[in-house]
Amino acid sequence: MAVRVLYFAALRDALPLAEEAVSLPAGVETMAALRAWLGARGEAWAPLVTWKTLRCARNQTLCAWDEPVRDGDEVAFFPPVTGG
Amino acid sequence: MAVRVLYFAALRDALPLAEEAVSLPAGVETMAALRAWLGARGEAWAPLVTWKTLRCARNQTLCAWDEPVRDGDEVAFFPPVTGG
Amino acid sequence: MWTVRVQVEDFDAGAEGERLQRVSPEVGAVVSFVGTVRGGEVRAMTLEHYPGMTEKSLEALVEEARRRWSLVAATVIHRVGRLMPGERIVFVGVASRHRSEAFAACEFLIDRLKTEAPFWKKEETNDSTRWVEAKEGDEARARRW
């Protein structure tokens, strides 16, 4: 399963990349599992796991952590928004 | 006791005058008493008594019907306001 | 910072909002309300007022808003005379550091203006001319504050 992953704002600054294309192993089927898997790739990716207040979006819509992930999705992780 | 009395909007249209200077007899000492006294001067003044929803102001401030009236006051009677 | 005007002429709502925004570097939020004459059956509307008391009552409302919320500036402008459909009647603008105060004070000012400031509307339709009746809902809204 291939997904495109985007990181924004302070989270992006804390990670090695702003954007990546990843192939998910079997069993990574929700946003929570995706986050854990991405964050387990080494020290540089730890903020994905340790930051307590991250939000996520799937296909450009805010979603919950139990949201399923599908092949071809665009997913994003970011800190709470601060616009307006 | 001399007071200046103003009438506005639909009430003014229903009365013979828009404005008058009156000398009050002893005993007419509140806005309610003034209204009753003014309204008792004949058929043409009856709307002052029969209109149920009149409001009043004393010296250009909304007031209650038990507000005392003093010599030299400017008082006004009018329907509920409809600005804005 | 605190402006109240009663006038026959139109006002420039954009310029008034811009002025509120620029009145101090503290301003982070400007909320404004513009009330207009709705079209439809009404061909024209004449606004009568009680000169002197009008300004006094609007100033008292602005004073009360300043006591209740932390505001940086406020402007209330109300037109009088004959207005056509589409024309502006009233402007209420409030500037504050944060938005919640500006929203609350702006709505407070127009709600209370509607029940306390001595203005009366007379509507002209094709058939007739009639004084507008006060709305029950307006009284209820004003009492919330």
Place this chain on the structure above:
Amino acid sequence: MWTVRVQVEDFDAGAEGERLQRVSPEVGAVVSFVGTVRGGEVRAMTLEHYPGMTEKSLEALVEEARRRWSLVAATVIHRVGRLMPGERIVFVGVASRHRSEAFAACEFLIDRLKTEAPFWKKEETNDSTRWVEAKEGDEARARRW
């Protein structure tokens, strides 16, 4: 009638308000909110966003406002990029027949924009540059709706 824009350029809040007012003879009330960069320690602010999702989330908020209130028109404009103190960040304007709907929908839109639309602010002071933290109060205000 229903406009959402994300842009680097400034906007003309007065012209946007005027357009909302003139969109239909039905309009009797226009409520608008302008948010600006407050002065003080902050020397500049950079607004980042998630292109694509930003427009989508603002459009979804406008859709929700239209379902909840009887509105005639609404405009949401949000700037991105580097802004200086005093500059406008966001415009939310709502036109309706009566004022209560316009006030509610305008405040709903900015409250929910603040917690759902993917914008992030980075502040520059003389000493440092830091990402702005989300405010607890904003979450609480958004949950009221």
